[in-house]
Amino acid sequence: MVRITRVHTGTGDDGTTGLVDGSRRSKGDIRLEAVGLCDEVNASFGMIRAATLDLNAQHDDGGPRSNVRRTGLVVLAALDRLQSEVFDLGAEVATPPGGLPEGMQVLGQEHADLLLEEMDEMLVELPPLTSFILPGGSHLLAAFHVARVTVRRLERTMVALREAETDGVRDLALVYVNRLSDWCFVMGRWCALRLGEDEVLWKPLGRRGPEDGIGGMLRLQRQHDDDVADV
16 A cells, blocks of 8 residues: 655755665656656646546536537546556656566556557547648647647657667557557547547648738728627
């Protein structure tokens, strides 16, 4: 059982922190950067959780929006697992090569494979992409995009750590993180479909011109401030 009675110990005041094996490193060390990014990923998942709980589960007439409830149940169930898995990953990354304590469990192939299985199930419902997706949409969709890019930053940092230290990162840990970023992208699209929300699509450069600027819109608004609120 975990029992924490103090948060501040004073040992980190000198800019160092302890790893799982008891050794200490600078907080600027690349391994600590990876540990911190695991925490950032978990925080971004917390934002997804909050956005999911904030979804309006009722129509304007008071009737239930069953699609919202069903979608929310799936997202929250996934987060219950993933937030613990990312915490486990952070503990592994906080352990230098050869320093895993006896009995400490780490993510296995089954955890990485489950991400693939879940993506395949979601893709059954999703239409093929006909454009690149830009971050945006509702708070929930935007939160998935933030999580996606944060996981990808974690992956890049873990690759750099592997290159900096022999056996610094397990190959399977990198496989898991790579798939987790893809999972965030697919789950965000799946939520948009289930909730009937529009995704923000990239418009190719050749199809963008001066007419896409906001100058004309601002002029129209000034001309019609009194009678057309949504020009």
